[in-house]
Amino acid sequence: MNLNAAFDYIRKNEKRYVDELIQFLRIPSISAHKDHDKDVAAALEFDKKKLESLGFKTEVWPTRAHAGLFAERIVDPAAPTVLIYGHVDVQPVDPIELWENPPFEPRIKDGAIWARGADDNKGQHYAQIAGVESVIQGGGGLPVNVKFIIESDEEFDGEAMAEVAPKHKDKLRCDVFVVSDSSFPDVDHPAITVSIRGIQAVEITIRGPAVDKHSGEWGGMLYEPIDVLRWVLQNLKDFKTGRVLVPGFYDDVQEVSAEDRKAIGARPWNDAAQARSIGVKRLFHEEGFSTLESGTIRPTLQVNGVVGGYTGEGFKTVIGSWVRAKISMRLVHNQDPGRIGQLFERYVRELVGDMGTVEFRSFGAGRPFRAEVSNPFVQAGLRALEAGFEKPPIAIGQGGSIPIVAPLVQITGAPCVLMGFGLPGDNLHAPNEHFPIGCFLGGARSAAAYLNEVSSRVGAGARR
């Protein structure tokens, strides 16, 4: 294929690409709101029509929530196959009053497109589609087979697609799985994400006396649920070192190689500046690891919410009958969320003992993912980013979870390349979401370049 010609094509079609994305963004495909179900379906249909116009065969796979779109264009069964992921559904828009323009009336301002979904994930995966189009229409045709798996449940039921995917294992067969649903650390550093954390989220409810008791009458004579909770919490994580104290928690953690640790550490980062940017005096880090490592390649535990006793205006001298905490553990390669959940539950039960009762409610789990920087498909991704953005690319770790990655890696058996095009300030999940047009077009160029890289430069040894 002719990459320069594909890039020319992108340049000539810039305005149309942006217009198409704007049309796409007008669809209020909020998957969490039942009354937007037909919009969610319309958004999936938008991609379906677009990919069919590019010669893709498509199928819609129903899920327990909405549906997923599968598309493929096989140019040569012997050629490598690239599977590209995206999602058409978007987050709700509340608080709507904080938006500068209506979230589904996209606007171009300061070189960016402003709308719900502009970055996450319509803009990012539409950049992939635009890149594929440029290769087909401008670059002399696809040099590899391309498949798309596009879901419409990601912001509502992250496990819905993972549940049906195994049934389509043959269709999903590929040599590399590309996900554009992440971001660069800043505009000057295009990046491949080589590490994302998994998650195990649990709500615990600790109960004591059958009803709230007067704290004057009973203070000093009871195992108070709030006290028991703080006892549990102080035994779950060492406050000073940041180590999680659940026995066995670190058993399966595979340390990152010194080489990859160094690569990930190359990301520009300044503790003091980061602290200032979020309004705290200083940051924390796990003992023995940098702040950046603590937030990306190290497992941790957070209390995401806590409520118990009297929390209204004024004061009530009660010993609350119960207290509830939402707790999530961020996991790294090769921790198993199910096993971690079991260790957690057994340990918390032990800590509570007969000082109260404790109930557990699971709120979902996701496996961690890690790729080695030296992996040829990762290296191809770095080169593609350099071609697309004309800046030296880096490898980074990311602290959050992308639930679809681990199941699809498991189903396909293929390496995953996380090549997202967003920026940290794009307001994902928040009012005034936007996506720089430069990221959108650079993304399209990188997507085109990636197909070229896989076709021409990934050694045969990297394929299975």
Added chain:
Amino acid sequence: MNLNAAFDYIRKNEKRYVDELIQFLRIPSISAHKDHDKDVAAALEFDKKKLESLGFKTEVWPTRAHAGLFAERIVDPAAPTVLIYGHVDVQPVDPIELWENPPFEPRIKDGAIWARGADDNKGQHYAQIAGVESVIQGGGGLPVNVKFIIESDEEFDGEAMAEVAPKHKDKLRCDVFVVSDSSFPDVDHPAITVSIRGIQAVEITIRGPAVDKHSGEWGGMLYEPIDVLRWVLQNLKDFKTGRVLVPGFYDDVQEVSAEDRKAIGARPWNDAAQARSIGVKRLFHEEGFSTLESGTIRPTLQVNGVVGGYTGEGFKTVIGSWVRAKISMRLVHNQDPGRIGQLFERYVRELVGDMGTVEFRSFGAGRPFRAEVSNPFVQAGLRALEAGFEKPPIAIGQGGSIPIVAPLVQITGAPCVLMGFGLPGDNLHAPNEHFPIGCFLGGARSAAAYLNEVSSRVGAGARR
């Protein structure tokens, strides 16, 4: 005076006394609700008219909230003076749907009067008034001077009366101050409360990042407000021993004498039965003290409420920007709530350090109170109870606070005798409040007997 004749009078007037109390209870004197202000005034007026009918001179003292009633009948300036306390205002009635009869339509059932305020405090202080009447009308006249101080702010603004009382120091002069606003441990043990705990109530708000942060992105890199709070909590109280860890907290604690500890320990109490009654597997106690002591004559610290992060349905992986805890410390003789508040604030600031910011909001303080069991006025009280209830009385400690006691002890310089007539199951501050008629009439007899005791048997040495 002739105590037997006073008792006869009570017996003959039983029905009228109960009817009068029922009239009193019909007045919905909820001091916390502005639209009941005229009912609160009407309830105070009810006592005023009654006491005037018994030859008392009355005055209404406005407070910042509502008002207080002062009444006195001086029979002989050289005779001892007994000052009796009560309050006419009542708690709100929510949840109203749990009441078996409307809270202000009193009903007699199972030998008790059921209505809001039946025990707390209309029934209890009206027993005092009935006792005083029986001495005047049946017992040959008052053998001592009697004064009443009756407030109408207790359930709404416990400090309102304490604020104006110093202005009336001369009027309040007395030899003993009697409060009927407590209860017996059970129906077989009439009791004088010789120890009540003070309180210092504070709300703290710990703040971290300016807005909630994503816990995937930031987990492991922040001093999370909920984490900082549990660090503060684990440093405020030793979970195993129950000792409060605020430096200086115990400095002013005056230990209870072995003799009084023994007297207080004579109260019938069974840990296992108490645990069962409130639905817990076992009770707690401070190291070195019995459960009962831990809940009465020992200081302690409770977290009365906590809220932070995401607490709604489902799960949000956030690091909350703030967390709030309502904390109260129960204090014992001779701890000063103001000093304890300062020690607490200084220590918590130190614990939080630069890991966040912390704000304090005070929710009121009350001094502890303790009387020695050997005090002649306490001994007079024990004998009066024995006369009134015909059961051997005991001295007990009480865990809660009665805010008016310490200021009035300070203003009057007189010993305080806490001679309440309620029972633990009377549902104070709850739906279906009630007051056994036996307690009401036994209370009236005890009130009459107390005047007799003070007049005839308290040695001159006990008076100042």
